[in-house]
Amino acid sequence: MNPKKDLIGIERLTADEIYQYLDLADNFIEVLARPIPIVPALRGKTVLTLFFEASTRTQISFSIAAKRLSADVVSFSQATSSVKKGETLLDTARNIEAMKVDGVVIRHSAPGAALFLGQRLDAFVINAGDGTHEHPTQGLLDMMTMRQHFRDLKKLKVLIIGDVTHSRVARSNIFGLRTVGARVAICAPPTLIPLEIENLGVEVYNNLDEIIGDFDVVMALRIQLERQGTGLFPSVREYRACYGLTKERVMRMKAKSIIMHPGPTNRGVEIDPDVADSKKSVILEQVKNGVALRMAVLFIHAGGKIE
């Protein structure tokens, strides 16, 4: 694979490029199962995690992934940086790059922030979530998890439930799954469905109970509770009643279907606690796969070598 310098989104990846990330991530699962789960592939490289927004899963798994590849990791915290004194994103990144950083993993609230940096830095840039635009490594780790359960992604039927308009995770999954030929549907109140989403090749539904039994993968999105009272949905209680993954709804799902959620979950809103912790739920498998998938992404973009 001769990768582009940066990974900004899944939208412009080919099916071959997607499978190269997934195949390499599957190989790293084997590395992570070893008693000493470390390879020297990125020895001498330095990776910066530049997070301007909160994160648990993505920031930690990128740091673990880099360490498993023997890279040095530097973590940036907005709260204690000179951003607090008014330094711009570009100046911040350029100053850090001057200290010989090879790669930057950035999360930012502004769509386009990762692209902006990638066009201006020599270091490779990985988008760890830019506003409502994309979260490519989440999309790839979700596809990796789906492939572990259903070998052929082309035959998959995937249902994404919830706030698609504001979800970078939904966008990355839709781009990736459609590129490899999976069937993708979304289900949400009309106020949470972006205009002309059908142009991305997805089916659109509003009544979850009528369709939930038709899918192999059911993915609930986090309801952004800060949107309550903004008129996008009447109340958390009503959202759960119509779109929450409850035990009763899960009983209508296919026997071999799985439940996914990118996290963090709002238990009792988009997913009930007993469903999140049930056998159908692969939420912690997604998190586990995140390390191997991010190892693959760092390896490919840092020009890693197998020794």
Ligand code: CP
């Ligand atoms: N899924 C995800 O991006 O989680 P974090 O916000 O905790 O990184």
